[in-house]
Amino acid sequence: MNTVLCSTSDIPDPGSKAFQLEHNNEILDIFVIHKDGEFHVFINSCPHTGVNLEWQEDQFLDAEQSFIQCASHGALFEIATGHCIHGPCAGDRLTPINIEIIDNTIILLI
Numbered sequence: 001m002n003t004v005l006c007s008t009s010d011i012p013d014p015g016s017k018a019f020q021l022e023h024n025n026e027i028l029d030i031f032v033i034h035k036d037g038e039f040h041v042f043i044n045s046c047p048h049t050g051v052n053l054e055w056q057e058d059q060f061l062d063a064e065q066s067f068i069q070c071a072s073h074g075a076l077f078e079i080a081t082g083h084c085i086h087g088p089c090a091g092d093r094l095t096p097i098n099i100e101i102i103d104n105t106i107i108l109l110i
């Protein structure tokens, strides 16, 4: 089933935003990164300990806005792939969610 998430204009470029939604009777914590005109969506769970990644509300990017950064121990993840390239979970990855953009709306393919 596809799920409408939000409008593409809801997230600045570069920028990020967290969402909680109900899916299969469970609460799904996810976040969206908007960078260089592209959108990437991941489960909001660090592969190191499973905690949420943001350091402030809706803040998932590092200071240079080049990587996703976990607030707990500083792991860095590639925006396009979710692969961890630095930190305690290097070599692991965030769980991506496939999306489609239709009429400026982000649709989750879940």
Ligand code: FES
Pocket: 046, 047, 048, 049, 050, 051, 070, 071, 072, 073, 074, 075, 087, 088, 089
């Ligand atoms: S919990 Fe994310 S780096 Fe440790």
